[in-house]
Amino acid sequence: MGEAVLGAFLPVLLEKLADQEITVYFGRLKGVDKKVLEKWTRTLTAIEAVLSDAEEKQLTQRAVKQWLDDLRDLAYDVQDVLDIFDTKMLKRRIEKKQGSKSKLWSSLSISKVKSNFGLNSAIKKISDRLEEISTREKQFGLKKLGVSKKPWKMPPTTYQLDGPVIGRDEAKAKIIHDLLSKQENYHVVGIVGTGGLGKTTLAKHVFNDAATGQFSPKGWVSVSDDFDIVRVAAAVLESVTSAPVQVKELNSILEKISKELAGKKFLIVLDDVWRTCSYGQWTTLQASFRVGAAGSKIIVTTRDAKVAKMMGDSSPYNLKPMSEDDCWELFQQHALLNNRPEHVEFLKEKIVEKCNGLPLAARTLGGLLRCKEVDEWEDILDHKMWTLSDSDQNKEDDILPALKLSYHYLPPTLKRCFSYCAILPNDYEFEEMQLILWWMAEGLIPQQPKERKQMEDLGRDYFHELVSRSLFQKSRNGKSLYIMHDLVTDLARWAAGSSCCRLEDMQNYDSHQCTCLPKIRHSSYILGMYDGVKKFEVYSEATSLRTFLPLGSLSIHYLAHKVTSYLLTKLHYLRLLSLNGYRITELPDTIGELKHLRYLDLSYTLIESLPDSTTTLYNLQTLILKWCGRLKALPTSMRNLVNLRHLNNSVHGHWKKCLLSLVN
Known part of the structure; x- marks a missing residue:
């Protein structure tokens, strides 16, 4: 769905291409056509007019969809080049305010021949690709429907989306009856149905009903398609104790679960369990539940009746479509x-x-x-x-x-x-x-x-x-x-196409899919306990990556030093970098080379200081240092971060609006 980006992306690029200061910068580059920006503007304006028609045709014409995908990839590259000039101009304004005697065009001087050669080459490639894309567009017979200038306005909204459950009274009564009637040591109650039927919503209403108030403790765990038994066990422990899990060994976690549940009548929901849960994993996990008091219950929601039966409910409740x-x-x-x-x-x-x-x-x-x-x-x-x-x-x-x-x-x-x-x-x-x-x-x-x-x-x-x-x-x-x-997450992935991809999916690419790696701009991954260089090898092919985002729980995680000292600094176009949760002690000086960076999250790390080069990240908007207990001080030249809008260095997670002086 390339138009998803382009409909709002191209107007931004066209506005930037009209910037007179950037035009002057381009004119100073040796070996670059002085009218290159005019050509880019003319071609992109013509393409913008046919986007609406292309959006409709891509639904049935594979070639149009591929054309939009290629155009989106090119638009990203154009933006990256323009950002380089933006940053150079910003650097010059900061130096001028500080009384620097550097020349206006020093960043494009002969001493930078090697750097400029690479920039010239990138501009030439963009021009060639733009001409080729324009030629392909003419083959599709796209209509110039124009661009709607009518601004989008927020319609009336409501956020009362968690009101009373509709059409599920019978199902809710049946589930609650099963929870309260059977009094064996612990019992599994399964809710089975296809995606979008409301299994989770039904489980929420049962979980929060006054009738289940007799259960204590109560816990809720979203299992999803990755049944990692250590992660699930840790989530169970966290849900019943409301405290982060610091231990990392499965046996220790299971022992703590048993200790918390022993002799108590508990209710735990395992939501959205997929086939990836094996009988062996479930047998290991359920051993910790057997110590509970009689009448303890586990609710399992799943799309697969076989999963519910494997987990212990021989006749799970089959949720039907609504009337x-x-x-x-x-x-x-x-x-x-x-x-x-x-x-x-x-x-x-x-x-x-x-x-x-x-x-x-x-x-x-x-x-x-x-x-x-x-x-x-x-x-x-x-x-x-x-x-x-x-x-x-x-x-x-x-x-x-x-x-x-x-x-x-x-x-x-x-x-x-x-x-x-x-x-x-x-x-x-x-x-x-x-x-x-x-x-x-x-x-x-x-x-x-x-x-x-x-x-x-x-x-x-x-x-x-x-x-x-x-x-x-x-x-x-x-x-x-x-x-x-x-299903909504699936929709987002369908819409994003090749521009967004999780690291776990990239690692499973076949030889044909690997050709898409240079087009990937945004990527996330699940934190591991020990994340070494090998885990991130595939990123060496994703040279235009903008988002490096680990996601996961707040337990202990380690990151190989070579990842921060070598790999990350090779991803020159990063805009969002998070190392949240890793027990790293320092950042390399080369962090200052990430000139495009807008967001840096170092929360829950063990760093004691930030390198001075951090203050050359002139585009940085957000710096998060939450719960960095060993951090002693910030660099003295923080005022150089003229775009910084959010600084969070508290131990309570409160956002602070940055009050740094701005360079106009």
């Missing part, structure tokens, strides 16, 4: 029909047919149509995306049509922000501000004129709109945390 009336009620709740004077009952039959009994489809379709005028509803309900087969899309996916339509009708800026979430693992819980700062670092939130909204406020608008469309939803574990349904 048409219940689907309609849920749809109305999310479409805010009570706030609409128009009569839409005549569309009820068509809407519930599209929902197909799936609560997730009803919620997302309601969130989509809520944002549209009623006279647009029929066009959306008749869109060809409802009937496209996998072969039509040239894509092996199983994304709900309602989800695809919800994405399809997002404003371009929201498409970029949502598709970036493809880097998140299944069931990953995230904070609102955390994601907004990532978006800012990646340039997904446009800079606003001074009299308009701050980027952070605009990011909140984007975030809340994605919540209201049910693409993000509140996590069960806390009001401040959010999560994406597995």
Whole structure:
């Protein structure tokens, strides 16, 4: 879905190409066509006019989709080159304010011939690729539909998405009856159903019902598709103790679980268990549950009845699709029909047919149509995306049509922000501000004129709109945390294409897929206990990587010194770098070479100081040093970080708005 990036990306590039200061810089480069920026602008403007038509045609024409993917990759490279000039100009302004006598064009002087040669070569390659892409575009007969200049406005929103469960009273009563009636040592209660049926929602309502108040302790663990027994056991321990797990050996964790549960009537939910859970792993884990008091229960939600039976429930509850009336009620709740004077009952039959009994489809379709005028509803309900087969899309996916339509009708800026979430693992819980700062670092939130909204406020608008469309939803574990349904995560990965990829998936690439590595811009991975150089070998091929993001729990993790001293500094285009949770003691001086860096997270590390070169990261917006207990002081030239907006160096996680003086 290349248009997801390009619809909002190209206007930003075109604005940057019109910058007179950058034009002068390009003119100073020897060996570069003086009119190269004019040619780039002319070609990209013509391409921008056909993007809307290309977006429609890519659904059925593989060649158009490939063209959009190649154009997106080229747009990233254009931005990287322009950022180099931006940073050089910023450096010059800082030096000038500090009284430096360096010449305006010193960064492009003859002493920099080698560097400039590489830049000249990159500009030449971009020009050649842009010409080739323009030639291919003419073969598709794309229509110049133009670009809508009508600004997107936030529609009325509601965040009351966790209201009373609709249409599941019978199922809820049956599950609670099973929890309270059987009094053996401990018992497994399974909830089975396909994706999007509402298994997790039903389990949430059961878990929080007053009738389950007799259980103590209560714990909730999102298992997902990676049943790592150490991770799952640690999550169980954390959920019943509400404290981080510091031990790292499985036996020690299991012993602590047994100690916490011994003689107690507990209730633990293991949510979203996949086939990756083997009988041997389950046997090892369940030994810790046998010490509980009679009547203890474990709820398991899964898409596979065999998993529930393997875990001990011989007759799990099979969750059925919702009735048409219940689907309609849920749809109305999310479409805010009570706030609409128009009569839409005549569309009820068509809407519930599209929902197909799936609560997730009803919620997302309601969130989509809520944002549209009623006279647009029929066009959306008749869109060809409802009937496209996998072969039509040239894509092996199983994304709900309602989800695809919800994405399809997002404003371009929201498409970029949502598709970036493809880097998140299944069931990953995230904070609102955390994601907004990532978006800012990646340039997904446009800079606003001074009299308009701050980027952070605009990011909140984007975030809340994605919540209201049910693409993000509140996590069960806390009001401040959010999560994406597995099928929504699949949607984000479908939308992002090759630009976002998790390290674990990259390591499984075959020889054909490896050709995509240079196109990957954003990547995350699950923290390991000992992460050595070998784990990151594949990143040596992803030379344009912008996001290096480890994700995981707050237990103990170690990172090989060579990763920070050698590998990371080879990823010259990094904008977001996190080493959160690693027990590293220092950063290399070469960190200052990451001139594109906007976000640096060193939380929970053992560093004692930051190298002075950190103060040359002029583009840095966010610096997080939370719980860095050994950090003694910050570098003296922090005032050079003129773009720094957020500095968090507390032990309580409170954000501080940076008050550093700015260079105008």
